[in-house]
Amino acid sequence: MSTTPPNVSVRKRNDVASRPWRGPVRRYDLFKELSVGIVVVGLVIVGLSAFLSSPDDPSVTLRQWAHSAPADFVATTTAELGGTSTTAMYGPPYNSTPDATQTLGPIDLQSLSGVRIPIDTANDFVIEPLSTLPSPPVAIRIWNSAPETQRTTWTSAYAAALAAAPKNDPGKVAAGEYGPVPALTGALLQMADGGALDNVIQAPGAFYNMDYTRGILFLGDGTYFPGLADAQHLTGDQWGVMNETGNYPGQSWLWLFSFWYQIEPFSSAPNADLLVVVIMLVLSVALMLVPFIPGVRSLPKWIPVHRLIWRDYYRHK
Structure with missing residues (x-):
């Protein structure tokens, strides 16, 4: 008599990862991918950086x-x-x-x-x-x-x-x-x-x-x-926190910090720095708590963008 609990076999039947793959199969060349990823992409990056990299202006003294x-x-x-x-x-x-x-x-x-x-x-x-x-x-x-x-x-x-x-x-x-x-x-x-x-x-x-x-x-x-x-488009009202010298794109992840300085009441507030820091702190905490906020954590079910991205997986499933 088997001592395996019934629910174990049920989990195995429902475990997608344990099922044999019945979709299309293609050959995979790891060495070719490694060569393209390191050599080809590296040459492209070095080549583009010669024409598109941000300027290296000398320090102001x-x-x-x-x-x-x-x-x-x-x-x-x-x-x-x-x-x-x-x-x-x-x-x-x-x-x-x-x-x-x-x-x-x-x-x-x-x-x-x-x-x-x-x-x-x-x-x-x-x-x-x-x-x-x-x-x-x-x-x-x-x-x-x-x-x-x-x-x-x-x-x-x-x-x-x-x-x-x-x-x-x-x-x-x-x-x-x-x-x-x-x-x-x-x-x-x-x-x-x-x-x-x-x-x-x-x-x-x-x-x-x-x-x-x-x-x-x-x-x-x-x-x-x-x-x-100001001449290099680096001041706060020019979204300078997102630019490098000469209006070249810089730290795009800082756009949310810079955004608040462009609108009222922050743009004219004497304590704008403190207000922006507090707002970003609140938003950061809210982002960490997304899995625990009712309604917000259910958005992927209501807006199933992930099914569009992983459509091959869900089509076979």
Whole structure:
């Protein structure tokens, strides 16, 4: 008498994988497929990449910025000294600027990590790099000995004078009480134009350094670097997160992140980054829970696209 439970034989009869295949049969050459997959496809990829690959543009440097847009460089340096640049007022993780963080009601995710990369724009971007010169400007001592209110007065007056000068040319600024600010900005411009600032601003005193945070932040505070991004179709309102240099297609899987920035209320919201992060978090959790959501998990039964894709299998079944 057989000891096999009746339901086992029933499962075997209903197991599609155990049934003999009665459909069409064709010869299969594994070596040929391997040759095509590696050699032929590889040659096609290399050949197409020579004509269709994205351009390899050189890195933008502070020297390039100072040489190409000296007026913007001086204006940005003045903002760094006065603490009015984007980096200076960003908040965590760079500084503790009040009311600078993006919040969602009482939720302040930006402040959770605290100031992990402390940056004092006046000292880190201007004073400290100039102090590394063989003959540091005397203006450094004047700046360091002045009270904070006096520094603010100097930088505010010089920033206004730069904005009023023809083409914002520092050489055409009207006379005024600017203290050491013109000397500091002029010395930094000369230092950058000579190529010395690029290495010094990253990690003073370190021979090897791979941290480009300071240089990128300094570049981003001006208008020259964002202007290059705009010309290359890389800004947020140009779906730049999905493009590579020159409007070449890039990370298509990021389209959903970029999509929210193109529509209201996100495109004009001051806390757009936080809103998009929260929305994507909710959507990601919802995607993981699809097998457990009634109705949604039954969509394949109501819309049997899989039967169209695997039509040969279901035809024989």
